[in-house]
Amino acid sequence: MVAKEVALDLYRRLVRIRTFEEKAAELWHQGHISGELHLYSGQDAVSAGVCAHLRPEDPTAADHRGHGPLLAKGGDLKKMMAELLGRKTGLCQGKGGHMHLFDPSVSYGCGSIIGAAMPLALGPALAAKMQKKDLVSTVFFGEGAANQGTFHESLNLAALWKLPVLFVCHDNRWAVSVPKAQSTAVPWNADRASAYGIPGALVDGMDAVAVYEAAAPLVQRARRGEGPSLLEATCYRFRGHFETDPLVYLPAGEMEEWKGKDPIPKLERQIIEQGYGTDQDLVRIREEIRNQVEQTAEFALSSPWPEPELATQHVFV
Amino acid sequence: MTRELTFAEAIHEAIEQEMIRDPKVFVLGEDVQLLRHPLLEKFGEERVRNTPISESAFIGAATGAAYSGMRPIVELMMIDFFGVAADQIMNHMAKITYLSGGQLRVPLVIRAACGGGYGDGAHQSQTIWALFAHMPGLKVVIPSTPYDAKGLMIQAIRDDNPVLYLEHKLLADYWLGLLAGANRYKDIQAEFNVPKAGTKGSVPEAPYTVPLGKAEIRRQGTDLTVVSVGVMVHRALAVAEHLAAEGEGLEVIDLRSLVPLDRRTVIDSVKKTRKLLVVDEDHRSYGLTGEIVASVAEEAAGSLDDFKRVAALDTSIPFSLALERVMLPSEESIEAAARAMLKRGKGVSSRGGPKPRRGR
Numbered sequence: 001m002v003a004k005e006v007a008l009d010l011y012r013r014l015v016r017i018r019t020f021e022e023k024a025a026e027l028w029h030q031g032h033i034s035g036e037l038h039l040y041s042g043q044d045a046v047s048a049g050v051c052a053h054l055r056p057e058d059p060t061a062a063d064h065r066g067h068g069p070l071l072a073k074g075g076d077l078k079k080m081m082a083e084l085l086g087r088k089t090g091l092c093q094g095k096g097g098h099m100h101l102f103d104p105s106v107s108y109g110c111g112s113i114i115g116a117a118m119p120l121a122l123g124p125a126l127a128a129k130m131q132k133k134d135l136v137s138t139v140f141f142g143e144g145a146a147n148q149g150t151f152h153e154s155l156n157l158a159a160l161w162k163l164p165v166l167f168v169c170h171d172n173r174w175a176v177s178v179p180k181a182q183s184t185a186v187p188w189n190a191d192r193a194s195a196y197g198i199p200g201a202l203v204d205g206m207d208a209v210a211v212y213e214a215a216a217p218l219v220q221r222a223r224r225g226e227g228p229s230l231l232e233a234t235c236y237r238f239r240g241h242f243e244t245d246p247l248v249y250l251p252a253g254e255m256e257e258w259k260g261k262d263p264i265p266k267l268e269r270q271i272i273e274q275g276y277g278t279d280q281d282l283v284r285i286r287e288e289i290r291n292q293v294e295q296t297a298e299f300a301l302s303s304p305w306p307e308p309e310l311a312t313q314h315v316f317v
Numbered sequence: 318m319t320r321e322l323t324f325a326e327a328i329h330e331a332i333e334q335e336m337i338r339d340p341k342v343f344v345l346g347e348d349v350q351l352l353r354h355p356l357l358e359k360f361g362e363e364r365v366r367n368t369p370i371s372e373s374a375f376i377g378a379a380t381g382a383a384y385s386g387m388r389p390i391v392e393l394m395m396i397d398f399f400g401v402a403a404d405q406i407m408n409h410m411a412k413i414t415y416l417s418g419g420q421l422r423v424p425l426v427i428r429a430a431c432g433g434g435y436g437d438g439a440h441q442s443q444t445i446w447a448l449f450a451h452m453p454g455l456k457v458v459i460p461s462t463p464y465d466a467k468g469l470m471i472q473a474i475r476d477d478n479p480v481l482y483l484e485h486k487l488l489a490d491y492w493l494g495l496l497a498g499a500n501r502y503k504d505i506q507a508e509f510n511v512p513k514a515g516t517k518g519s520v521p522e523a524p525y526t527v528p529l530g531k532a533e534i535r536r537q538g539t540d541l542t543v544v545s546v547g548v549m550v551h552r553a554l555a556v557a558e559h560l561a562a563e564g565e566g567l568e569v570i571d572l573r574s575l576v577p578l579d580r581r582t583v584i585d586s587v588k589k590t591r592k593l594l595v596v597d598e599d600h601r602s603y604g605l606t607g608e609i610v611a612s613v614a615e616e617a618a619g620s621l622d623d624f625k626r627v628a629a630l631d632t633s634i635p636f637s638l639a640l641e642r643v644m645l646p647s648e649e650s651i652e653a654a655a656r657a658m659l660k661r662g663k664g665v666s667s668r669g670g671p672k673p674r675r676g677r
Contacts, residue, residue, distance in 0.1 A: 156369060
């Protein structure tokens, strides 16, 4: 088991992700957020466990389901919620939206093309290497993206150039409605790392402590300049591909089975068993974060819309 | 000091000078340690990086490096190969500055060879610059002389946005030598009508910039405005020279960049000549020719008595030289169009009096 401070830090990250997303879902169903909403619940432990090792200046990239890694990394909650609502006070002044979040304060960016973040993540790693900085570039993607050419091209180039990159695959079993068994020729993407001569690890992504421990040597290795690695974490989408996903393709009982592995109660049990905190301590943390998230929603809802002139700004700098 | 340099030497000098000036500038791409060997000798393999044939990976990496404080020059070898990395170029490189609300800058140059006319077939001969000019967020630069090749490259490297820098293979002689197999021809320049003024010319040694978005009037005239880029500027100049002997004054405008586009210079010229011929080595439909005519029509329809376009036909580029000749614009097709327009304008006052007949 990890130390008390680490366990409580992981707990805060998990609760921050889940609470923020529950609020985002509520605002979406009320019509305050336009477009799709791809929530991260059920994958929370993956980015919480990995990002606990990262510094704000470590470049981090993700995909269309990108709230989790940004929340785990400690991004600006208010600006993030305002961005989801398309407001002027948002991270990108309303130009990115929930799938294109850019928060330079924690070196974070995401985009909605599957597999596209992996090549991009090589760049900051290459820059860090050339600038002789000990940064680690982390990229989060799903098991669906591991069948894009960019996955293989990026693993190869990262390995070839010994770039400080951590590839983190959320194996949430489903690419929209296509199960992994229908998309992937091998049982585990972690095994694909061996094709590029780099370490590949498989971890229970429903267990924040396990993810934290599995990511530790991989992040340290990259930071020491010893090159990239691939971490695959099994997890699940508690809310389907996106909000209002009818989920007709799911086998009966699968969702319930995975919800039984929810990483939040699991970590609560671990914290209490270890004597790291009491129920009341955990309630206090949850309340504190709940209040913070409520404030972000109030901030976002009361924020102004971007002025029309902004539509044509920033095509170029 | 000003010397005669080839088009390719001018680009090389620009990059070398910028790499000396700014340690953030580096080169990556397929075969760059071969093609840019002098840079490798001077700056080493850290800053002149060979890549695998993984255009998505290394172009994406260049974008990521650019928003992380570097200034990469990423080589796509030939523009025809863009498709394998289209997502990285069009959805990420071009959009990240906008999507981030201006927080991220992507200062990079994509350098790619383009153009046909030497019988190399469909996947090695295209210009397709309109595809990139269409996508907001990319600047598109097409030099036609060694002087501009150097000045535009230095400006492109210093720009804080992604710039697509297209070098035509008929102008960059090493490409023609490599791809057309120079040794087989007694005179490769004559064989493919390589424009001399484009392949070799005066280039100052000291670094200088040519602004992006400023067209150059290559020849002044009052009878017909001809607008083009790249090799076709030289084709138009040859036609202008030919028709001058008959007393016709063609004004030839070299746009030099499609994004930013210097509409002002074109419109001002048309106000003077009242006739516009746009020549493009890219395909006719949905491209530069239509864009220029529409831009003039929007702002100065009353000054536009007549217009025509000569462009690559809307077909793939055929391999056989006998067919490629039909497909691409040539001095003959440009001259025929110019003559038709000059003839139509004859005997009719263009200012006051009845409008000339729109003969199409």
